[in-house]
Amino acid sequence: MxxxxxxxxxxxxxxxxxxxxxxxxxxxxxxxxxxxxxxxxxxxxxxxxxxxxxxxxxxxxxxxxxxxxxxxxxxxxxxxxxxxxxxxxxxxxxxxxxxxxxxxxxxxGIFPCGDEGESRFDTDFEIPLTSLKIKVNANPQLARTIVEISVQNGGRERRLKGSERLIMADLFDLVRVIDPDVILFQDGDQWVPRIVAKAEKFGLDPSLSRTGWFRTMASKSYWSYGKVEHKTGAVIPEGRILIDTENSFTYRESGIEGIILASRLTGLSPNLTSRFTPGTLISNYEVYEALRRGIAVPFRKHDAERQRKVSELKGADKGGMIFQPKPGVYEGVYELDFTSFYPSIIVNYNLSPETLDGSKRRGFLSSVIEPLLDLRLKTKKLKKVDPRYRGFDSVLKWMLVTCFGYTGYKNAKFGRIEVHESITSISRDLLLQAKDIAESMNLEVLHGIVDCLWVKGGDATEFKERVEVATGIGTELEPYDWIVFLPLADGFGAYNRYYGRMSSGKLKVRGVAARKRDTPEYIRRMQMEVFAKMGEARSIDELRQIVSQAQEIVDRYHRGIQSADPSEMVIHRRISKLHYERRCVQASAIDAYRKRGVKVSPGMTVGFVVRDAGVWDVDTEWDASEFDSDYYGRLIDKAWEEAAFVFKSN
Structure with missing residues (x-):
């Protein structure tokens, strides 16, 4: 089955x-x-x-x-x-x-998307599902009627046009005839509720569901890792897998392969794994494992945190180790990354709520994370030689990334804050241990962030081997021709803003304008073009010889800003609340959306173009026809400063 x-x-x-x-x-x-x-x-x-x-x-x-x-x-x-x-x-x-x-x-003792006798942790499985792609050719936030739908089956595409009733009838007939198992629907979670409602209005049978029944998921705004998120509701058909290709994080990161693997691991249907966050997936994986092992799952947590003295609370670890770098440009640098650092700590140190008392028995949390970790290490290697493993590796990476955070989440079924603190405490010790090994080998430690270390000089390969022996955790070594650590406003080194040319020729960019979600495409393209030019240099000397060429790129974008397309000036921001005491760009964006008749909820991302920065006058991304060129010119200068630091640094 x-x-x-x-x-x-x-x-x-x-x-x-x-x-x-x-x-x-x-x-x-x-x-x-x-x-x-x-x-x-x-x-x-x-x-x-x-x-x-x-x-x-x-x-x-x-x-x-x-x-x-x-x-x-x-x-x-x-x-x-x-x-x-x-x-x-x-x-x-x-x-x-x-x-x-x-x-x-x-x-x-069974699981979705697998044959009897298979292991849930096997990646060599078939996906015997037929699929169909559907796209409504309109903006789901603005359109009130559907005037055209594209349906793609294999290499053939059909465009459905006419009256709305005719389009609905044709769509349902196509789905009924093709009878796909999977429907890949762009913005499906926004369109399908309307399509189902229109089917009822027109007296049509909505064949998107094989039974005619649909299940609903309500939209909601919620806090996650200190910020407000928004989840769109959904209408889910029975007997088919419906994936919102535009808004499913799991699909964007790992494709249908990742969704199916997550379903096998968690015991949830693909309809749910395509809509759940990695944190919800890891939580359900733990629940399924507990049920499979005959372990009862608590309804309310009675062990979230034991009573502790104030002195204990003050001494408790609350984060990973970070070394502040000295701003500058460096040659011949190596980045040492621990592979799945926090999950490896959970497994190697047998961390689980019931083992915090020093118990030697195998802990539940460490025992269920171990096969997931082993699978991730396997797919990480396989994807380098076979691209079909990339989806598997991606979904495993995100599930393991969040397994650490869930140990401290108050509602996690098998979490406990002391486990969270133990993980970060051990991680700090291990990073310090790696630093000591580097310095004992006369390597210069330039920077470190939780699970990675940048060093310069000496035998990096031997350093890697010694760290792995000492810590028991696998690592990866990435050499750089040059790397830049940027400064903060106060002149000290920024923890998470850097870029550099790796020895493979690839450019690695973190924390700068081009990596930020709210950077307009015009600014992003300018900065990435500058970085691409810089990436042609293999040394600091070569790097500084291209300053005039880099400056010319910036000047060209300044000259072209007046004739730029307003659609390239769109800024995307997540809205944390709906009411602001002072005039600001977020408040103006909310007002612009409301005037357009679009409902805004906390956690949603809105797109807008600044027409006048002096009074924060903005247009929605759909209505923008002009923009404040001085304001966007300043954004160009700000992005250029991040790259120009190279040419000013000694």
Whole structure:
């Protein structure tokens, strides 16, 4: 059975691709949850009441901390919430809010997008899915009616035109005839809700769903890593995989291959893995692993952080080690990167909430991260010789990147802040250890950021080998012909703003204007053209000989700014809130969007062009016909300063 879609609608429904005519296989499944009470006798009346209404049995169940004696109750989430309320939050509940289809798959020992007998951690698997591409030729934020849809099947493209009803009817007929398993739909999560609504209005059968039913995901704004994010809602068809190719982070980073691998690992349908963040994917991977191993998943965290003295809190680690560089241009530099640094620390040091007391048993967190880490190390090597592994490697990279952050997330099922602090503490020690090894070999340490170190001089290959032996973590060594560490406004070295020419000829650029999301394309192109010219130089001497050529590029962009296309002046900013006390460019952008009839929510990214910087008068990216050339000229100068630092540095 090769499952490509799963959900719960009264029963668990699984779609098997190996069947001649894809139809859901329906399975009755009534999950239970576990209840643990420190003093059951104090709540005997509640337990008797539960036994009168639901199936309840005394039992022992496993948690990451060991076995618990409690009760298994065959009831829903509403009952669990009432138990919490009646016990004044003293009850510890497990397996309450899990996705029922995911739990069913784990209980049966099966997973999506794989054949029986396969390993979830195998990358050599087939994807026997047919696909279709759909694009509505209009802006989803502005268009009120659909006047044209492009449908691409293999090498053939059809353009559907006419009345809106005719376009809808033709689209549904095409989908019904081609009957794809996967629909790749640009801006699909914005268009499909409207298409389904229009189908109902016109009395049409929306064949995007093989059953005619759709599941909905609500839009929401939320905090993540100190900033507001926004997630667009979605209408998801049953029996097909619908991927929003424009807005799915997982699809953009790793393609359909990454989405399918994430589905195999997490026990979630591809419809969900294409829409979830890497953090949600790693969390669901841990949940699926726990269920597969018979470990109960906590409903509320009772171990987020133990009570500690103020002195302990002050001494706790809160971040990785960073060495401040001295601004300048350097030749013959090597960058040493630890491979999957934080996940490797979790595995090598057996870090998990239940092992913080020094327990020698294998921790849950380290044991579930280990196969993921091994798989990532494998795909990282394979992608260098076979590009089809790039999607696998990318999704694994992002899941492992976020596994560290989730150890300190207050709602993470298997997180605990002390684990988070232990990881950063160990990482600091390891980076210092690498620094000591470098200095013992008479290498000059120029800079270091958490999991990488820049050194100059000596035998870098021997340095790499000695660091790997000492730390037990793999590394990669990247040589530079030259590298530039930029200064902060106060003259000290910036931690994350640098660029340089690697010995392979590739230019590596970090933290400068061309890498920032809000930089207009015109400015980005200018700076990257300057960097490309600089990349022709293989030494500092050659670099400084091209100053006039680099300056000419900047002058050309200054001269051309008056005739530049306003669409290249668009600035993209994430909106953190909807109301501002003072006039600013974000407030003006929100006003411009509202005048256009576009709803703005916190966390959304808005695009605008500055028409008059003096009063922050802006137009939306769709309406801009003119711009403040003086303002954008200053942005050119600011971007040029980052490159010109090379020519001014001694």
């Amino acid at each position: 090769w499952i490509f879609d799963s959900y719960h609608r009264g029963a668990v429904e699984l779609w098997d691709r190996e069947r001649d005519s894809p139809k859901p296989l329906t399975f009755r499944y009534q999950p239970s949850f576990y209840l643990y009470l420190e003093d059951p006798h104090a709540h005997w009346e509640m337990i008797e009441g539960l036994e009168c209404r639901f199936k309840v049995k005394e039992c022992s169940f496993d948690t990451v901390y060991g076995s618990r004696d409690g009760y298994e109750i065959w009831a829903g989430r509403d009952v669990a919430l009432k138990i919490e309320k009646q016990t004044h939050m003293q009850a510890q509940l497990y397996n309450v809010d899990l996705r029922i289809d995911q739990r069913y798959l784990a209980d049966k």
